[in-house]
Amino acid sequence: MSDALVIGVLALQGDVREHLVALAAAGAAARPVRRPEELAEVDGLVLPGGESTTISKLATLFGLMEPLRARVADGLPVYGTCAGMILLADKILDPRSGQETIGGIDMIVRRNAFGRQNESFEAALDIEGVDGDPVEGVFIRAPWVESVGAAARVLAEHEGHIVAVRQGNALATSFHPELTGDHRVHGLFADMVRASRTRGSL
Numbered sequence: 001m002s003d004a005l006v007i008g009v010l011a012l013q014g015d016v017r018e019h020l021v022a023l024a025a026a027g028a029a030a031r032p033v034r035r036p037e038e039l040a041e042v043d044g045l046v047l048p049g050g051e052s053t054t055i056s057k058l059a060t061l062f063g064l065m066e067p068l069r070a071r072v073a074d075g076l077p078v079y080g081t082c083a084g085m086i087l088l089a090d091k092i093l094d095p096r097s098g099q100e101t102i103g104g105i106d107m108i109v110r111r112n113a114f115g116r117q118n119e120s121f122e123a124a125l126d127i128e129g130v131d132g133d134p135v136e137g138v139f140i141r142a143p144w145v146e147s148v149g150a151a152a153r154v155l156a157e158h159e160g161h162i163v164a165v166r167q168g169n170a171l172a173t174s175f176h177p178e179l180t181g182d183h184r185v186h187g188l189f190a191d192m193v194r195a196s197r198t199r200g201s202l
């Protein structure tokens with residue numbers, strides 16, 4: 001494997017390109033992931049925003065669901081935004097019938113909890129692990145986290161609702177930092193990937 005930090009973006013549906021740009025700005029070699037062979041080559045993976053039911057159906061169709069579960073269970077650093085957060089939840093409160101998740105974070109997520117598309121909003125958030133000014137969070141039909149298990153750490157809340165969580169190598173946010181040009185959250189994730197790779201090579 002090369003020295004560059006390779007971070008993939010699951011590219012089945014959703015705002016893939018914006019994450020590729022944000023990851024490159026955070027110093028990673030960013031590439032789309034559509035096939036199991038591509039998944040095998042990355043040091044970390046972003047699950048983008050989009051429609052979680054569509055992404056999960058396509059992941060099953062493309063033969064990616066089981067490899068994704070296996071790699072995440074094996075400690076692959078992974079970052080899910082919005083629909084990606086839903087995919088990382090061990091449990092969804094209101095799943096569509098047949099909706100599956102990858103899992104990885106012991107949390108219960110409520111889909112569309114912050115309302116519909118036309119109720120989208122931005123909010124300034126203090127996020128543990130991100131220094132400096134608050135991060136401008138963009139919420140689009142966003143989920144929130146109803147509750148987390150003992151192993152999961154809450155990194156940010158908005159109006160009393162949990163909107164950022166980390167458990168081990170898995171990070172999830174209800175909002176979309178890839179849409180603002182502020183790449184500090186992607187930088188936090190790149191640091192997680194770097195740390196995990198260093199540990200792995202010791």
Ligand SMILES: NC(=O)CC[C@H](N)C(=O)O
Binds near residue numbers: 050053086140141143
């Ligand atoms: N912006 C988003 O990713 C929306 C997520 C969408 N509401 C879902 O359930 O997947």
